[in-house]
Amino acid sequence: MLKKLSQFTLALIGLTVLFSSCKKDYESIQVVDGRKIQDYITANKLTVTEDSLKSGYFYQILTQGAGTVNYATSDTVLYNVTVKGLENGNVYWASAIQGNRGTLAGYVNGLTSSDGTMSANIPALRDVVLRLKPGGSARILLPSYLAYGKNGVGVVPSNENIDLLINTFPEKSQNVLDDRLINDFIKKNSLTMTKGPTRVYYNVSTAGTGTTPISLTSTITAKYTGRFLDGTVFDSNTDGTFVTTLNSLVLGWGDVIPGKLTKGGKIRILIPSDRAYGSAGKGSVPSNAVLDFDIEIVDVTN
Incomplete structure (x- = not known):
């Protein structure tokens, strides 16, 4: 009986070791996206700032803009955007080519293309705009989970990290x-x-x-x-x-x-x-x- 039990125990231990060796450690999308963005920053020698809440995006103020104060949430901001893939460089949307968008600075987080196929809620846009003065511009490196997500939207594929450029105009009308x-x-x-x-x-x-x-x-x-x-x-x-x-x-x-x-x-x-x-x-x-x-x-x- 003891001999049979011992053999059973050894077999059980063997199976445990086998399954343990086959088990894969899957990384979270936050870890995967974070590594890709860091690699991109390093490869392109970018000087960027991590957002204060450390939610995962980085930004670079390209032009501070004119005036003495930054946009307030109640200020009208006229702006255009360019949305492209971080790794592949594909331009998915460039409103700067033809028109511009306009809203109060506190509501810049909504981003929908003209044909309605690229809609997303991107709070990073609002956060960065509030760091600019009228006429300022910035670049935002967005992980996929803060952009178009695991399903993608329109022409943007799933889990696509985004390199976003926002350009504001000095005019408020x-x-x-x-x-x-x-x-x-x-x-x-x-x-x-x-x-x-x-x-x-x-x-x-x-x-x-x-x-x-x-x-x-x-x-x-x-x-x-x-x-x-x-x-x-x-x-x-x-x-x-x-x-x-x-x-x-x-x-x-x-x-x-x-x-x-x-x-x-x-x-x-x-x-x-x-x-x-x-x-x-x-x-x-x-x-x-x-x-x-x-x-x-x-x-x-x-």
Whole structure:
């Protein structure tokens, strides 16, 4: 009996040792992400600061901004962001290319792309913005669990560490910012433009030879190309099949075309965001985007 028990005990000990040797120690996502971020910092020789709560993100103030005080939670902040993968460098979203976002500094933690496919709650954004003055910029290295998580969002894959750039504008009014961006664009491209009463800038290259006046309710056939200020074309119809009325389009068209063009007329207009798609944006047009249109009136009927 003792012999059998002894053999059983030895067998049990053997199995315990076997299973123990096969057992794997799995690291937490916090440990994995932390190591990757530290490796990235070292490889790129970055000078960064760990967040005060040691939640896992690091930040680097690139430009402090103007003025004497940092943003307060109740201050309006106009900003844009670039979101890219930390390790692979893939740019998943760059609102800086076309438009900008705007909210109170205390609510900057929400981050949703224009098409709604990249939504996340990122408190690190708010925390870092409150360390900036208007016009300041910063870089934030985010572990995946503080960004888009284990499931990813939209084009961002699972467990993706994020290298995020936030750039704030010195202006606190979207109208003032739009006007500055338009004037910078005009100067850069040596354009001659007239500023209308609704802050839409325009240049009439051909008034047209038609006799039918254009009103907001006129049916017009037009050719057009719509661009962002970086030159990206977001919409166009150049075959003369676009038929519409001005009161069904963005306000900027109706602000300048009536009384200035007839059939055959051509105009270029730069539309501030509030006379275009505003803070909501639409389709491929992001929030607060200034638009650049070339328009030709093919036909007019009343």
